Amino acid sequence: MRCSYCSLACQFDVDTDDIGIIGINYQKGRLCARGCANEILLKDGRRLSYPILENLSARWNDAIMKVAEAIRRYKGKIGITVGAEVTIDEFELIKGLSQTLGAKIYPFNLEGGFGFSYRLEGVEPGSVTELRKVSRLVTISDVFSVGPVLAKEILDFRLRKETRHYHIDSLPSRVHHFADETFSLNTGDEVRSLIDFARENPVIKDLRDHPGLIIASANPGRFTDPIGYSLAVQYLARTIKAKIIFIAPNLGWPGDGNLDELFALIKKGDIKLVLNFGDEIFNFRERIKGVRLITTSSFKVETRRNWVILPVPVNCEKKGRIPGIDGDITIEGTTPPSGVYPIEKIISLLGEELKISIKPAMVRREVFVDEAFLHDRITGSKSKTGKDRFLLFGFSNPLNFRDLYDYPIILLVNPRDLVRLRLSDYNETDVSSRDYRVEVMVRRNSMIPEGTVAIATDSLRTWRLFNITGGFLTPSEVRIWKGRST
Structure with missing residues (x-):
């Protein structure tokens, strides 16, 4: 079984007995707090095991009929939101649902999943194993906190002779203490600072002359322009001819619009029904007032009368493919509680009720851009703050x-x-x-x-x-x- 709470996808086992789950077993040291959370989530007493209709428990047949009725009623005014934690197979099926219904997808990419959403030509993703072959390492942002198990690989790299570790960041992190040299980016103007580093810093010659690897983390809320930051990292990689590993708490998904647009459409009344897959939407209750919400959730939540809640497995119970730093990874999952349906089954039942065929849609997860696209984003957008x-x-x-x-x-x-x-x-x-x-x-x-x-x-x-x-x-x-x- 693999943890899917970041793109490292650490592997672990679930220990069980006749009564149920005992705990999780990780053979390669210690899991980070996110990995250990899998055990808490598997045992959590707040697990939802039945659909919720109008604040009351309901049968699955009734819930599916209610969802289908809402889709028919609000046809043309439906928005679909997708959380970062769905699997690739789930997202492809959700994409197929959106195409069949003629509804746009508005993904929740709030947790930093932008690593290779936009790609510069000539940049290749790397793998952790390449740390054993290179003599130069560049880390950008807080890679230890986002992917703690990388610490051992980086320490092993540092123990080798004739290696150099450079760290670049706009805020403090524990990585500063491990690097041979650290370089600061201007807070709020990270894109321009990183481009200037790639063009002007004397250490670039050393990085060009030795085989190297870049490990960059995509911390949410850390960058004024997340996409610009991703492209600036790739610009640096291309400058020094190095591969990149992007570590993100969760990888995001491509969509037809973004959350800003969704909330604006809800406010105007152009969206009346939101079909949501994931838990992120519960943090924006105030922004979805006045719309009908049909959502999946693994846990009991405070609901509103016009909400429909459908129970789904937690991450480590899912089966399918997830994005990893070395490419797509297949996860096996474990058996969810009785009454919990996977997203694939929910969409299948919905298709039967609506009498429509819903097939997975191929998803283009990367968009190639040129340097002009990057330079257009270098705006020096550092915010000015008022008194106090x-x-x-x-x-x-x-x-x-x-x-x-x-x-x-x-x-x-x-x-x-x-x-x-x-x-x-x-x-x-x-x-x-x-x-x-x-x-x-x-x-x-x-x-x-x-x-x-x-x-x-x-x-x-x-x-x-x-x-x-x-x-x-x-x-x-x-x-x-x-x-x-x-």
């Missing part, structure tokens, strides 16, 4: 994954800003956007630029603090409130 306002960026902290662990949400703040706010290390306070507030624990970090703060995006509660740009979480302006000492 801060520019909020995201960082990865697996201990906050889906709020499954009893771990506070950490907000990293520059020491000078702490003094100005009359806060101390480990104080609790609130960070708020225009219409949302989250309680956090403040931690001082001298590597965070003044006027900038960073928060863990592994907690779904923090997502609403960020802007949504083109379907991605991007930095936003927030206010920090004085807290109480702990």
Whole structure:
């Protein structure tokens, strides 16, 4: 069985007895907090094992009939949203459903799945095994937090003779302490900074003269222009003739539109029914008021009267293909609880009820672009903050994954800003956007630029603090409130 919570797809076993699941067994050291979350999710008492109609439990036949009735009623005003955690096979079938219904797909790519959505010619993906062959390594952003099991491979690389490790980032991370040299990107202007590094930095000659590999992470909320960042990394790779490994918490999916467009259409009344596959939409309840929601979920959630909830397997119970850093990976999954249907079966039943044929559609997951496309994105879009306002960026902290662990949400703040706010290390306070507030624990970090703060995006509660740009979480302006000492 494989963990599908990031593109590394670590392999593990599920131990069972006559009663049920005992735990998970990982043979190659330790799983990260996301991997360990598989055991929690498998045993979670909040698992949903029956459909929900109008806040009441229902039979599957009744639920499918209700969904089909809604699709017929709102034909032409349907939007389909897809979370990052569906498998390739599921997405191809969802794509087929969208084509059959004539509905657009609006993917949730909020967790950074943009690594190779846009490709520059001449850039190739690499694999972790290539670390054993190269003598130069470039890491970009917080690769340890997004893919912790990479730490061992990087340490083994560092122990070899005549190797050099360069790290590039706009915010602090643990990778700084492992690198031979570190280089800073301008916070909020990462694309231009990375392009300038590729063109002008003296270390480029060393990287060109030795075989190398780039490992870059796609942290949500960390980049003002996520797609531009992805292309800038590829520009660097092409400059030094190196392959790239993109590590993302979850890979995103191509769609016909983005979330900005979906929310605008809902507000105008052009979308009346949303068919959702995934859990991300529950973080945007306020943005989908007034529409009928039919959604899959693995867990019991607070519902509204006009919602239909259909129970589906958690990630490690699914079968099919998932994207990995070395190409597509087939996962076997385990048996879900009784009453839980996979997405493929739900769509099949829906096709039978609607008397339509729904076939998987081939999905083009990459778009090739030229350098002109990249240079058009170099706008120097660093935001300006007002008085007592801060520019909020995201960082990865697996201990906050889906709020499954009893771990506070950490907000990293520059020491000078702490003094100005009359806060101390480990104080609790609130960070708020225009219409949302989250309680956090403040931690001082001298590597965070003044006027900038960073928060863990592994907690779904923090997502609403960020802007949504083109379907991605991007930095936003927030206010920090004085807290109480702990």
